[in-house]
Amino acid sequence: MQKITVGIVEDNAQLGQDIRDKLALTEEIEVTFEVRNGKELLQTLGKSDVPQVLLMDVQMPEMNGIEATWQVKKEYKDLKIVMLTVMDDEQKLFEALKAGASGYLLKDAKPHQLLNAIIDVIEGGLPLSPTLASRVLSYMKGEKEIPKQAVKTFNVLSKRENEVLECLKRGLTVKQISDNLFIANKTVRKHLEHIYEKLHVHSVNEAIIKGLGL
Template identity: 40%
Template sequence: MNIKIGIVDDNHFLTRAIQEKLSFFEDLSVRFTAANGKECIDKLEQSHNIDLILMDIEMPQMNGIEATSVIKARFPHIRIIMLTVFDNDENIFNSIKAGADGYLLKEVNARDLHQGIVETLNGGAAMNPSIALKTLKLLRNPVDFDARTSDDVKLSTREIEVLEQLSKGLNYNNIAENLFLSPSTVRKHIENIYTKLQVHNKLEAIQKAKSNNLI
């Protein structure tokens, strides 16, 4: 059995890392990679002979949750596993609502990733234990994410520092140098900021932070 995979992630290095993990298994083959949800959908329009997509969440143009919703409507046979850095409650909730078949963290090892893919194609749901636990908690105590007011927005001191640097037009590497962080840590902070502010890009984040007097 040859399982045909698509990888959607705007971080080229992470895409390569995922491809390397998958290369250990002869029953998997990566058919395409895309840098955002829109590019993924464009590629599926040309050929949707794909079994499963590994989908990042925070991406420009069209994020992973929006893309999942569109793909599930147009190509219901394709299974989708969210493969992301954070086990954020709202992302888990919105991913499941959009039709995602599983949710794994990017640090997952090659064997568990393979097992998750096979399980998902056999009708199961791939989930890290921490995510399964959060999903159970969300089911027991549902949160109406849409109804939350902007007053709930709380950023950590470090996230505010990152956002202030971002508002000055600095890139990830400059911010990392200024705050003595690694670029990947800066990226994680920015993903967290986007999630907390419920925005999809830098401009929206800066505008919302200013309107909430965060910066």
Template identity: 50%
Template structure:
């Protein structure tokens, strides 16, 4: 089995070491890159392989997470980026999602949640920590927020079932979890997601979520 290549971009040495140690416990993950900010990351990418998934801090001194995410997706559109944040640090969260990030997690997540999120994002999911998913939903509900997903659906002509899949995606559920909620197969959910991406003119779950979140602006 091919291992998932992961890169970590985090400027706090203690947090970086903690996350690195958590990921090293997985036999399915290969840690190939560790940078302290966006500037350092792009220097390293000149001489090393590009990871499949990046774990990205938002607040960094030299080239923050939003800018780094945007530039990464422009240069390497196939990579997946998971934003790392703290409980009260969501000021740039949605900017990062709009820039191309596929999900967001709290930095202190337990090991199995962090590892599962890396797997989920490669399978088309948009993993979120429950707390951060709750924040997203709260923002979507503010001032007729619930209608914002419906507005996207109408403009893209999503079916009722596709709209349901989209709402669960915004809540941070992966393909398997959505299939369990809707009592359908994983294959059916993936097919719905393909149709959603086509209708929203996006390439994946992160962009789809970003399009919904973008309606809040």
């Protein structure tokens, strides 16, 4: 089985080791490097093989995780980035999504949650910490006012496409969407293709950002 390659960007050496320890519990992951800030990350990416996924700390010296995400996505558009943080900050979440992040988890995530998040982003999902996922969902339930731009977005999508988009905003994986809507995985992916085409976006996080009018 081919392993998923992962790079760790964490300024705290002990927390970096904690992440390594969690990933070491599975044979599906190979950590290719660990760096301490965004500047070191950019230098490393230019000198070594680019991993499939980055686990990126939000708060770092030199260059923080959100700025680093902006810079990385300019050069490596297909590289998946999962932000790791100690606080479930909604504003930081939206900033990270705008920058191109593909997920946002708390650092105390269990080993299986971290592994599932990595697999999820590889499959095109958007893993979020449960509390942040519920906040995003609150926009859809009307508990928070949906920006006017988002209303325009919903109108161009079919009923089923809006249902898929809603599931994405809840942080569900393709398989979970398939189970919730009682449709095949390939049907979910086909709906995603249509959503991307209609919203003129190329990724899950772009679709969510446009769907919320952010």
